[in-house]
Amino acid sequence: MAEPQVPLPAGRYGRSASDEERTDRRLKIVGACLGAAALALIGWIGFGHISKGSDVNAELIKFKVISDEEVQAQLEVHKDRDLTGVCTVRALAEDKGEVGRKDFTFEQRETRIDEVVSLRTTGRASSAQLIGCRPAQSN
Incomplete structure (x- = not known):
């Protein structure tokens, strides 16, 4: 007969799946914000270079x-x-x-x-x- 699975005690054997999901979500948000900031900086520098033109x-x-x-x-x-x-x-x-x-x-x-x-x-x-x-x- 199959033994019923008893849940492991919380926090005893490492992180739970919900903690990992929360960390992944935070990393995705931070990465997206940093990526958007990098794109905005590149765009700002490029626009300044192009719009300067000749005197x-x-x-x-x-x-x-x-x-x-x-x-x-x-x-x-x-x-x-x-x-x-x-x-x-x-x-x-x-x-x-x-x-x-x-x-x-x-x-x-x-x-x-x-x-x-x-x-x-x-x-x-x-x-x-x-x-x-x-x-x-x-x-």
């Missing part, structure tokens, strides 16, 4: 081919008031070959500058491109 930004509003040796480009530059910015513009021929490139310096003490710049070319240009802008190197 000098510009947009090529329009360009006009003046002759076989010249292109004019209208730039809208945004920068800090005390910063000198340098923007690079290039002119492209019909076959997409570069026929001119020049750096333009913006020293005005304004945060928004709208200026038409002239770029000399080695051949007839069909388009102009703004390559990018950066703060000027201080010597």
Whole structure:
């Protein structure tokens, strides 16, 4: 005959199943909170890195081919008031070959500058491109 099982005395032979379940639940909650905090920190650092951007930004509003040796480009530059910015513009021929490139310096003490710049070319240009802008190197 099978002997009836007598429950063991509580706390005498280690932890009970309910204590282990409670500990597992606590560990899962702590792990989830730490994981969420780590993800939030990584997201915050990444957003700060991406949103910082450049101190000098510009947009090529329009360009006009003046002759076989010249292109004019209208730039809208945004920068800090005390910063000198340098923007690079290039002119492209019909076959997409570069026929001119020049750096333009913006020293005005304004945060928004709208200026038409002239770029000399080695051949007839069909388009102009703004390559990018950066703060000027201080010597």
